[in-house]
Amino acid sequence: xxxxxxxxxxxxxxxxxxxxxxxxxxxxxxxxxxxxxxxxxxxxx
Amino acid sequence: xxxxxxxxxxxxxxxxxxxxxxxxxxxxxxxxxxxxxxxxxxxxxxxxxxxxxxxxxxxxxxxxxxxxxxxxxxxxxxxxxxxxxxxxxxxxxxxxxxxxxxxxxxxxxxxxxxxxxxxxxxxxxxxxxxxxxxxxxxxxxxxxxxxxxxxxxxxxxxxxxxxxxxxxxxxxxxxxxxxxxxxxxxxxxxxxxxxxxxxxxxxxxxxxxxxxxxxxxxxxxxxxxxxxxxxxxxxxxxxxxxxxxxxxxxxxxxxxxxxxxxxxxxxxxxxxxxxxxxxxxxxxxxxxxxxxxxxxxxxxxxxxxxxxxxxxxxxxxxxxxxxxxxxxxxxxxxxxxxxxxxxxxxxxxxxxxxxxxxxxxxxxxxxxxxxxxxxxxxxxxxxxxxxxxxxxxxxxxxxxxxxxxxxxxxxxxxxxxxxxxxxxxxxxxxxxxxxxxxxxxxxxxxxxxxxxxxxxxxxxxxxxxxxxxxxxxxxxxxxxxxxxxxxxxxxxxxxxxxxxxxxxxxxxxxxxxxxxxxxxxxxxxxxxxxxxxxxxx
Numbered sequence: 079x080x081x082x083x084x085x086x087x088x089x090x091x092x093x094x095x096x097x098x099x100x101x102x103x104x105x106x107x108x109x110x111x112x113x114x115x116x117x118x119x120x121x122x123x
Numbered sequence: 124x125x126x127x128x129x130x131x132x133x134x135x136x137x138x139x140x141x142x143x144x145x146x147x148x149x150x151x152x153x154x155x156x157x158x159x160x161x162x163x164x165x166x167x168x169x170x171x172x173x174x175x176x177x178x179x180x181x182x183x184x185x186x187x188x189x190x191x192x193x194x195x196x197x198x199x200x201x202x203x204x205x206x207x208x209x210x211x212x213x214x215x216x217x218x219x220x221x222x223x224x225x226x227x228x229x230x231x232x233x234x235x236x237x238x239x240x241x242x243x244x245x246x247x248x249x250x251x252x253x254x255x256x257x258x259x260x261x262x263x264x265x266x267x268x269x270x271x272x273x274x275x276x277x278x279x280x281x282x283x284x285x286x287x288x289x290x291x292x293x294x295x296x297x298x299x300x301x302x303x304x305x306x307x308x309x310x311x312x313x314x315x316x317x318x319x320x321x322x323x324x325x326x327x328x329x330x331x332x333x334x335x336x337x338x339x340x341x342x343x344x345x346x347x348x349x350x351x352x353x354x355x356x357x358x359x360x361x362x363x364x365x366x367x368x369x370x371x372x373x374x375x376x377x378x379x380x381x382x383x384x385x386x387x388x389x390x391x392x393x394x395x396x397x398x399x400x401x402x403x404x405x406x407x408x409x410x411x412x413x414x415x416x417x418x419x420x421x422x423x424x425x426x427x428x429x430x431x432x433x434x435x436x437x438x439x440x441x442x443x444x445x446x447x448x449x450x451x452x453x454x455x456x457x458x459x460x461x462x463x464x465x466x467x468x469x470x471x472x473x474x475x476x477x478x479x480x481x482x483x484x485x486x487x488x489x490x491x492x493x494x495x496x497x498x499x500x501x502x503x504x505x506x507x508x509x510x511x512x513x514x515x516x517x518x519x520x521x522x523x524x525x526x527x528x529x530x531x532x533x534x535x536x537x538x539x540x541x542x543x544x545x546x547x548x549x550x551x552x553x554x555x556x557x558x559x560x561x562x563x564x565x566x567x568x569x570x571x572x573x574x575x576x577x578x579x580x581x582x583x584x585x586x587x588x589x590x591x592x593x594x595x596x597x598x599x600x601x602x603x604x605x606x607x608x609x610x611x612x613x614x615x616x617x618x619x620x621x622x623x624x625x626x627x628x629x630x631x632x633x634x635x636x637x638x639x640x641x642x643x644x645x646x647x648x649x650x651x652x653x654x655x656x657x658x659x660x
Binding site: 080081082084086087088090091092093094095097098100101102104105107108109111112115116118119120122123 | 125129131132135138139142147150153154156157160161163164166167168169170171173174175176177178181489490578646647649652653654
């Protein structure tokens with residue numbers, strides 16, 4: 079199943095909080111990676 | 124739904140892997156990587172919002188609770204019974220009117236706060252009005268200063284201006300004429316009560332008769348009914364969804380204390396048996412005992428907080444009994460109370476005679492000479508008013524002593540003693556100050572209210588039974604009872620440094636059991652408290 083199509087209502091209370099935490103953490107990683115790669119782009123241009 | 128969680132975790136891992144493996148050399152691959160990351164950020168932001176929406180929805184559903192309607196109905200009933208008890212109880216009309224508190228405050232506030240003094244004076248006039256006595260500035264005729272000030276105060280109060288410049292000016296004027304103007308007001312209120320005492324007593328007598336007719340039961344039955352209502356309300360509050368939730372929201376309770384492991388560990392400490400090994404009936408009985416112990420400990424702890432007051436009563440009783448024993452063979456014609464009453468009567472007559480002289484108009488050639496005489500008479504009158512105030516205060520002490528000897532004997536309970544001490548506001552206030560001489564007026568007022576509320580709104584199950592003649596310490600009495608029911612409580616648990624810990628543990632077990640009777644599970648509350656925290660972010 080594609081994550082975009084997730085049905086949160088199917089998750090238990092503790093599960094939804096756990097998933098939210100993981101998504102938040104991954105978003106943090108993605109944003110940081112974006113910044114790093116952006117810098118790399120500037121260095122290369 | 125473990126599978127769903129696993130699948131999400133797997134996708135996050137896969138996406139992470141994609142980011143990690145995509146090439147980062149060359150501007151073209153960097154641009155592709157940036158686009159991929161951007162897409163992923165959009166995708167996960169969408170998921171994050173979707174999750175948040177659902178989390179909030181669940182949170183709102185769970186926390187959408189109302190207090191049981193019966194609680195406020197019961198509260199109204201309790202107040203009704205409480206007001207009735209205040210009228211029919213054995214305290215004097217002076218206390219029933221609340222003049223004891225007003226007079227204490229008048230005597231104390233003037234040094235610090237004119238507005239509060241004025242509020243008390245207005246309140247006093249209202250109290251007389253309630254019992255059917257219309258008091259005007261003319262009634263404050265103990266001195267011209269008292270009358271003048273009350274004239275301005277009542278006029279301004281009538282226009283809703285209790286703190287106006289006019290009042291401040293009037294007070295300043297009265298104060299510079301006589302710096303003891305507040306003592307004049309104090310003595311005047313006592314005098315007013317004295318001259319209207321019979322009417323006031325009649326008022327309370329009729330009201331008491333009406334109340335007993337209306338309730339169609341005895342005073343004792345009314346008190347029992349109130350205790351029953353308080354108990355009922357407490358039981359409902361213990362399991363009320365809204366109240367439970369608020370305890371977590373305002374930080375009174377901490378969710379970590381209510382984790383199952385903690386509950387089991389405390390239970391084991393309290394009864395030395397693993398809770399899982401208890402039969403359903405045994406567990407039920409033990410829960411009931413713990414609930415009762417919880418109530419007893421709360422009562423014990425609050426009584427200890429106010430024990431200084433009952434100790435003061437008992438100390439006075441000892442002294443008075445000793446005095447009576449020493450005087451038993453002496454022929455005493457008049458008691459100290461009678462002597463004070465006579466002195467007050469004589470001094471009051473003298474003050475008003477002096478007032479007549481002061482108010483007599485003086486005309487003609489001797490006016491200047493008479494003016495000097497008048498000042499001398501005013502000085503004498505003012506000194507007499509101060510003496511009168513002193514006598515009234517001594518009379519208050521005598522009244523308390525008399526009441527203690529009349530009402531307290533070896534069969535009296537700890538509650539009887541505490542109740543008596545709290546009935547006399549000035550006596551209670553003095554005992555509070557003796558215990559903590561740095562206490563502020565505001566703190567004193569709050570403490571006095573807490574003591575009276577404790578007496579009026581508790582469902583007692585310990586201090587109403589334990590007699591003052593009981594030689595055993597209160598803590599031992601409680602401990603022995605619960606040891607009989609298989610609980611591991613010792614004398615050490617009740618020591619000052621340990622009692623808080625015992626109370627905390629017993630409270631957690633009781634609260635946990637009550638939570639399970641509400642709509643919440645512990646898991647619900649864990650969810651709510653966690654979500655509340657991150658919604659703050």
